Amino acid sequence: MSRAFEFQFASSRHVPTLKVLRASIDDFRYDRHAHTEYAFGVTLSGRQDFFSAGAYHRNPPGSVIFFNPEQPHDGESGGEHRLDYVMTYIAPGALAPLFAEAAGDERAQRLISPRTLITDPFLRNAILALSRLVRSGIGSRIDQEHLLQQIATRMVQRAGRYQRTSPSVGRPDALLRRACDYIRAHLEEELSLERISAAAHLSRYHFLRLFRAQFGMTPHQYVISCRIDAARGALEAGATPGEAALRYGFADHSHFNRRFKRIHGVTPFHYQRCLTH
Structure with a gap:
């Protein structure tokens, strides 16, 4: 009898921050979350259903x-068949010079894709080829x-x-970005809605x-x-799951395990073991 879900992570031995996930899901649902990296992948079989960018999506094989x-975003297996897919993650800084070079504009270092689902055989094949190299260590x-x-x-x-290196943003975006920056700068401290909204210079009502x-x-x-994202970085740097949780x-530790698994599909220990073998 097959397991309801399986997740296997691998990190590139050559390109810093580049990681690949191969997942097989039957009975598993991701909590809503966000990554600091770009994430791009391909559905191999089955269908992935998820909510993102204000809409529900159905990701068929090959997309x-x-x-x-x-x-x-969140995510789960849709339809009657088991979902198999690969996802590749890489830090924005690693792709920034590639975007700028392709655009012919050194300021165009951050691409914002307006589409979450893309039908493009060339792009699909490049992602699959990259994931094979990383996962196989070749x-x-x-x-x-x-x-x-x-x-x-x-x-x-x-x-x-594109987001230029010196973006001109509207006031609400700038204030919310200030709140996000405050959160990321104080992850190891006690956070409250009062402090976060104050950092954004907004009332709690308007901030929420x-x-x-x-x-x-x-x-x-x-x-x-x-916090899960920061803890993941600590695990990759060699911290024990207990140290990262604290x-x-x-x-x-059990609370950390539950939260981590609902975003990454595996426990912190399993994730760390995948990337060190």
């Missing part, structure tokens, strides 16, 4: 899924960088939206309303997502 950094650094360049260039060709409308998740969900404000 590319693309999440911008800090784009909230190929050289230039092989992986070449595929990343292909992916970045294709996204540019699909007329993505604007934050939910802008990010599609509550401030509490965002804080948990950020550092980022989780009540105990």
Whole structure:
């Protein structure tokens, strides 16, 4: 009898911050969360159903899924068949020069894709090839960088939206960004809605309303997502699960385990073991 869900992570030996997830899901649902990285992948079989960018999506086999950094989403298996997919994660800083080069504009270092689901055989094949290299531990650094360049260039060709290095943003966006920056700067401390909304120079009422409308998740969900993300980085740097849980404000090890697994599909110990073998 097969397991209801299986998750296997692998990190690139050549490209810093590049990681790949191979997942097989039958009875599992991700909590709503967001990643600091770009996340792009391909559904291999089955169907992935998820909510993101204000809408529900159904991701069929062969379709590319693309999440911008800090784009909230959840996810589960849809339909009657088991869901199998791969996802690739990489820090914005690693893709920034590739986007700029492809766009011919050194300021165009952050691409914001307006589409979450993309039908593009070239892009799909490049993502699958990159994931195979990372998961198999084969190929050289230039092989992986070449595929990343292909992916970045294709996204540019699909007329993505760019955030310039000195963006001009509206006041609500700037205030909410200030709140997000405050949260990330104080993850190891006690956080409250009062402190976060004060950092954004907004009343609690307006802060809650604007934050939910802008990010599609509550401030509490965002804080948990950020703390899990920071704890994941600590695990990758060698911290024990217990140390990471204590550092980022989780009540105990079991609480950390539950939260981590509902976002990444595996326990902190399993995640760390995947990336060190």
